[in-house]
Amino acid sequence: MRSLKDLSPQEIGKVREEVRRLRKEGLSYSKITEIIKEEYGVGISKATVMRWCKGESDPLRKVRRINFESPSLAYVVGVHLGDGSVSLDDRYRYRIRLKVVDREFAEAFAEALKDIGLRPSLYWENDSSRVGRWVVEAVSKELYMFLSGPREKLFEVAGRWPVEFLRGFFDSEGSVYVDKRNPRIGRIAIGNSDLEVLELCKELLEKLGISSSIYLVKKAGDISYIRGKRYRYTRNFYILVIGRIESRKKFAKLISSTIPRKQKKLFKFLEL
Structure with missing residues (x-):
């Protein structure tokens, strides 16, 4: 059983819309929680369902969404399957990173991340154990979960x-x-x-x-x-x-x- 924190913003959006749809059909908050649990395998409290239906909270209000209809996403996927990496750091930030020697490459990756909706940082990192490198870093749970998710989804973007x-x-x-x-x-x-x-x-x-x-x-x-x-x-x-x-x-x-x-x-x- 998954909780809301285990879901990507895309998945949360689908669950939220389903909750609202079920409420419009006249179902009780308790019944809605049961249906979400059965159909989505997601545990959600009755209080959360109530707040969503009344518009008192929006789980995606502070989330920076990814543009999945941008060709730049395919460039990001290509880099990710090569030199890129994703990680969850000790501050529970979902990081997307690239470390490379060529500044132009780093700039192109940073620009692609901007095109899909992120705010990447670009900086030079000195490393005593090897040659210094340009580093591109962005934080996004949605992109992290997408890149870490089913490979067929990445290949689908590559094909588009x-x-x-x-x-x-x-x-x-x-x-x-x-x-x-x-x-x-x-x-x-x-x-x-x-x-x-x-x-x-x-x-x-x-x-x-x-x-x-x-x-x-x-x-x-x-x-x-x-x-x-x-x-x-x-x-x-x-x-x-x-x-x-x-x-x-x-x-x-x-x-x-x-x-x-x-x-x-x-x-x-x-x-x-």
């Missing part, structure tokens, strides 16, 4: 706005290689250990007329050295590769990147 989703995921996990002597030799790659997400990307790319292939490059247990440090892969690691010239050109035109160093390499494909 594939370009924005792919741009967000590429900004997070993508790389571009162009041979300096022969720009015809190159590739666009997206690496991740989540095969399901890469398969989604491949499917969305195909719908945009961009061909790609997925390869297993590291198996769980393999050892790799990054910046002199030894790492052991705990999961299989895959890359999605766009190698054909026409597909690379189309990717550069349709999707591109918010990060200048990646944009510069992508634009080389357009010069062929």
